[in-house]
Amino acid sequence: MKKQIIAGIVITLAAAVMTPAYADVDEVAAKSLAKKSDCFKCHAVDKTKKGPSYKKIAIKYKGKADAESVLVKQITTGPKVKLEDGSEESHKIIDSQDQGAIKNLVGWILSL
Numbered sequence: 001m002k003k004q005i006i007a008g009i010v011i012t013l014a015a016a017v018m019t020p021a022y023a024d025v026d027e028v029a030a031k032s033l034a035k036k037s038d039c040f041k042c043h044a045v046d047k048t049k050k051g052p053s054y055k056k057i058a059i060k061y062k063g064k065a066d067a068e069s070v071l072v073k074q075i076t077t078g079p080k081v082k083l084e085d086g087s088e089e090s091h092k093i094i095d096s097q098d099q100g101a102i103k104n105l106v107g108w109i110l111s112l
């Protein structure tokens with residue numbers, strides 16, 4: 001019986017340690033920046049619009065160490081992207097110079 005309790009505690013602690021750093025993102029701030037920057041015109045949390053859903057993006061980057069820097073680059077440099085309808089355009093650049101706010105938005109997307 002004692003062993004089971006100890007095992008339970010160990011598992012709980014391990015889960016707490018493994019919770020990603022994104023756990024403390026400010027969701028309200030992230031959404032409001034995304035809204036201000038028209039991101040929701042092409043992205044929704046869980047359905048494909050002109051661009052992939054944020055959940056799909058989060059899955060694609062799950063466990064990738066460079067996820068944050070790749071996504072920050074995507075939304076600050078405006079690379080060419082292919083829309084769902086097959087046309088191409090430069091990706092939208094985020095409407096903010098605030099690195100903290102940009103990282104918070106990326107963290108929110110990755111946390112979905």
Ligand code: HEC
Nearest residue numbers: 037038039042050051057071074075081082083092093094
């Ligand atoms: C005109 C439509 C459009 C707008 C507006 C737009 N996006 Fe995108 N976005 C796309 C498309 C299309 C892709 C897919 C690119 C690809 O897979 O090649 C994409 C990809 C992404 C990706 C993932 C890139 C990857 O490597 O998988 C992120 C993150 C992203 N967008 C965030 C944003 C944010 C944040 C905003 C607001 C600043 C935004 N997008 C505005 C169309 C748009």
